[in-house]
Amino acid sequence: MKIETSRFGTIEVPEHAVLTFPSGIIGFPASTRYAILDHDREAPFKWLQSLDDGRLAFVIMDPALFKPDYCPTVTPVLRAHLGAADGDEVAWFVILTIPANQAGPVTANLQGPVAVNLRTRLAAQVILSEEHPIRYPVVECAGGAAVSEPTAQARA
């Protein structure tokens, strides 16, 4: 499908790359279809781009890159939400908050991570029952460069 986005222009997302969030991202229930886009090949973060609202996108990251001991539980309820069969792999991403004017650290929301079933392409933002920081500092912005043009390749 072809989608008009505010950050990446018109992008082409193959059907098999579409992630479905039946409940949306919390606070954004109207967007249920997303794609994960590469910023560029080397960047350790990705974009979670809404396919229902071209202006809506989040920066996401594999939490293992900065907090290897962060290991949310995949509950039976979550597995059911994600249509997970035995042996299905559930991947976790965290949403990053980039401070305006790059003042202060980039933080990650560890309380509300995103779970993705890589086989069914069903995904959900989960509020963990155990307490985690909503603003876990990941890295200082200092020395940061302005946003560069992403290649916006949808990941299969």
Next chain:
Amino acid sequence: MLVLTRRVGEGITIGPDVRVVVVEVRNGHVRLGVEAPRSVEVHRDEVRARIIQENRQAAAVGSIPVEALRALGRGRGQA
């Protein structure tokens, strides 16, 4: 909004399988007990509210400190 008066030990039933009981009332604090199937998520309002607020801020991303984040990924594999 439906408003009901309950005493300690009394409760309300919501739908077929959710029960909320007043456990204790002291100094303006009310302790509630919730009996619900595991498929029903129960969270304090403010946790959800803070996540909505954080999601809104995260969605408002402008420029990205690409180099700082690249340094994080270097030598530790890719996301």
